[in-house]
Amino acid sequence: MKNSSKRLMKGLLAVMLICSSFWLPVETKAADGTTQADSQTVTKIQAEDAQLSLPSGSDMSSAFVFEQEPASDEGGHIKTSVLGASVTLEFEGTGIRFYTKKGNGAGQLSVSVDGEEPQTVDEYIDSTTAQFKVKVYEDLELSADNEAHTIVLTTLDGDRTNFNFDYFEVIADQEEEPDPDLEETVTTVQAEDDEYVTLDPALGSSMSDSFVKEAEFKRRRAYQDFGDRRNAYASFRRNRRTVLYEKRQWSWKAFRYA
Numbered sequence: 001m002k003n004s005s006k007r008l009m010k011g012l013l014a015v016m017l018i019c020s021s022f023w024l025p026v027e028t029k030a031a032d033g034t035t036q037a038d039s040q041t042v043t044k045i046q047a048e049d050a051q052l053s054l055p056s057g058s059d060m061s062s063a064f065v066f067e068q069e070p071a072s073d074e075g076g077h078i079k080t081s082v083l084g085a086s087v088t089l090e091f092e093g094t095g096i097r098f099y100t101k102k103g104n105g106a107g108q109l110s111v112s113v114d115g116e117e118p119q120t121v122d123e124y125i126d127s128t129t130a131q132f133k134v135k136v137y138e139d140l141e142l143s144a145d146n147e148a149h150t151i152v153l154t155t156l157d158g159d160r161t162n163f164n165f166d167y168f169e170v171i172a173d174q175e176e177e178p179d180p181d182l183e184e185t186v187t188t189v190q191a192e193d194d195e196y197v198t199l200d201p202a203l204g205s206s207m208s209d210s211f212v213k214e215a216e217f218k219r220r221r222a223y224q225d226f227g228d229r230r231n232a233y234a235s236f237r238r239n240r241r242t243v244l245y246e247k248r249q250w251s252w253k254a255f256r257y258a
Contacts, residue, residue: 039173039174040094040171040172040173040174041171041172041173041174042169042170042171043093043169044073044167044169045091045167045168045169046073046074046167046168047077047087047166047167047168048066048078048165050087050088050089050168051087051088051089051090052064052078052085052088053084053085053086053087053088054080054082054085056078060079060080060081060082061081061082062082063080064078064079064080065078065080066078069101069132071132071133072101072132072133073099073132073133073166073167074167077100077101077164077166077167078164078165079101079162079163079164080155081161081162081163082155083155084154084155085154085155086152086153086154086155087152087153088150088151088152088153089150089168090149090150091148091149091150091151091168091170092147092149092170092172093142093146093147093149093170093171093172093173094140094142094143094144094145094146094147094171094172094173095139095141095142095170096137096138096139096142096149096151096168096169097135097137097138097168097169097171098111098135098137098151098153098167098168098169099133099134099136099166099167099168099169100123100134100164100165100166101123101130101132101133101134101164101166102123102124102125102131102134102136103123103124103125103130103131103162103164104124104125104127104128105124105160106123106124106125106162106163106164107122107124107158107159107160107161107162107163108121108123108155108156108158108160109121109136109153109155109156110153110156111137111151111153112151112152112154113139113142113149113150113151113152114142114149114150115150118152118154119137121136121137123136123163123164124160132166133167140171145173146172146173151168153165199211
């Protein structure tokens, strides 16, 4: 009995270790509507915040109309019945999703990203019950890294001419924040350091045909100035001795013949 219990405990422990080895992505949602999952961020943008080809108004035949609908994202979405009307979103990321309302009176949209061949999405469903926040378009491989992209939604001619626009989701790689614990390293390289810098012409002693290191030039000039001062002092002392000698000679002669 005791051996059976031990084998059972070992089996349970093995199962727990195996389960703990699986990684499950944890998704968190920020206060601004940005969702973070793994190393990516998902930012929600309402269709009415994009670039609209028509003004906002109350007549679907000439404008985008905001319809208050609790089932839509943030309590509403925009709609129009104008053929050729467009909603354009410029964003930076790696992918994009578009969500909308589907119903039995809704038509079709063309979706073009970065000027590529447009795709057609259908907002129609054969039902008297509308569906909300339905994902009708997704492309998660627009670029390997965060880059600028443009998505254009355009209403198409067809049997049904009601068109709905709810919201987008922009997928972007999460940029790494600098580590505050890492210290900034500054390396100073002297212009004459031949390990990093190539000089043409090379270092020399004459500025007319080479690079001259100013410190060396100043040192030689200092030595020269010191030598000049030393020679001047020596000349002064020689002249002073000569003057003193001549004064002594004159004094002796004056005393001698006095």
